[in-house]
Amino acid sequence: MKTIIDTHNHCCEFSADSSQPLKERLEEAQRLGLRGLVMTDHFDKWEDPDIASSEFHVLDIYPEDGEWVFNISDYIERIRVEQENLAKAHSSLELYKGIELGYRPYLVPAFREVSTFYKDDLDLLIGSVHNLSPFGYPKLSKLYAKGKKEAYTLYLEALMKMVEDMPFINVLGHFDYISRYNTYDDKKLRYVDFADHLDRLFKLIIERDIALEINTATQLVKNPSGQPIGLTDEAILRRYKDLGGSLICLASDAHHEGRVGQMFDQNKAQLENLGFDKLCHFEKGQIAY
Numbered sequence: 649m650k651t652i653i654d655t656h657n658h659c660c661e662f663s664a665d666s667s668q669p670l671k672e673r674l675e676e677a678q679r680l681g682l683r684g685l686v687m688t689d690h691f692d693k694w695e696d697p698d699i700a701s702s703e704f705h706v707l708d709i710y711p712e713d714g715e716w717v718f719n720i721s722d723y724i725e726r727i728r729v730e731q732e733n734l735a736k737a738h739s740s741l742e743l744y745k746g747i748e749l750g751y752r753p754y755l756v757p758a759f760r761e762v763s764t765f766y767k768d769d770l771d772l773l774i775g776s777v778h779n780l781s782p783f784g785y786p787k788l789s790k791l792y793a794k795g796k797k798e799a800y801t802l803y804l805e806a807l808m809k810m811v812e813d814m815p816f817i818n819v820l821g822h823f824d825y826i827s828r829y830n831t832y833d834d835k836k837l838r839y840v841d842f843a844d845h846l847d848r849l850f851k852l853i854i855e856r857d858i859a860l861e862i863n864t865a866t867q868l869v870k871n872p873s874g875q876p877i878g879l880t881d882e883a884i885l886r887r888y889k890d891l892g893g894s895l896i897c898l899a900s901d902a903h904h905e906g907r908v909g910q911m912f913d914q915n916k917a918q919l920e921n922l923g924f925d926k927l928c929h930f931e932k933g934q935i936a937y
């Protein structure tokens with residue numbers, strides 16, 4: 649794990665669905681021998697597009713009830729303090745500042761403002777789709793009723809729309825998120841079933857130097873049989889590489905104790921077998937290894 653930076657992490661101070669404090673996450677990462685962590689807390693503001701259209705400035709953002717946002721300046725400062733503490737303790741753990749932007753079309757101007765205003769402070773921006781209803785698709789629970797083919801296809805289409813709307817993101821977050829919360833017998837996303845959509849999505853991110861995130865939280869989700877989904881379909885990774893893709897981030901998407909760095913050794917071995925010789929992260933928006 650010495651060479652791996654976990655590029656997707658949440659802590660309970662800034663993400664409503666996380667239970668682990670930042671300090672404990674850092675201690676756990678050091679115990680495991682990880683090279684580094686990128687904190688990427690949730691930034692998903694405003695369920696209601698009418699409210700979202702009102703004027704605001706990123707500096708003024710404080711969460712209202714139930715909103716999955718935080719004051720970005722406070723967040724940056726909090727991580728900076730921990731970076732200082734790590735340096736004082738002569739820790740080799742690298743700590744970076746990132747954000748997971750939850751895509752909704754009406755939030756794109758706000759997200760663009762975040763990306764430009766904090767370009768010297770934030771290292772890595774993840775673009776993620778957690779919810780399809782803000783842009784005219786059914787809620788995930790209803791979408792699943794349409795069956796795997798249609799649900800997964802619509803999700804991949806939403807990702808493409810996000811990448812086109814938000815070319816300023818650095819990382820495509822959990823491209824296989826749609827496989828997490830359904831009840832299908834076989835949840836795994838496979839290249840053979842969605843070849844055309846995956847090709848188009850990969851071309852879009854490759855053209856924009858957006859990295860592909862391998863999200864191990866999805867891999868641990870179980871099928872009804874009790875078997876976990878497991879490692880990413882090799883055919884997906886091979887195709888990404890054949891299309892010219894080389895930027896890969898390895899990410900636990902840890903929200904709770906015991907999750908950081910999960911499945912990293914197996915994933916690293918799989919990627920190396922397929923000829924990916926390095927993992928990437930970003931520093932102030934620039935690709936780094």
Ligand SMILES: [Zn+2]
Nearest residue numbers: 748776821822
């Ligand atoms: Zn996410």
Ligand SMILES: [Zn+2]
Nearest residue numbers: 656658748901
């Ligand atoms: Zn996340």
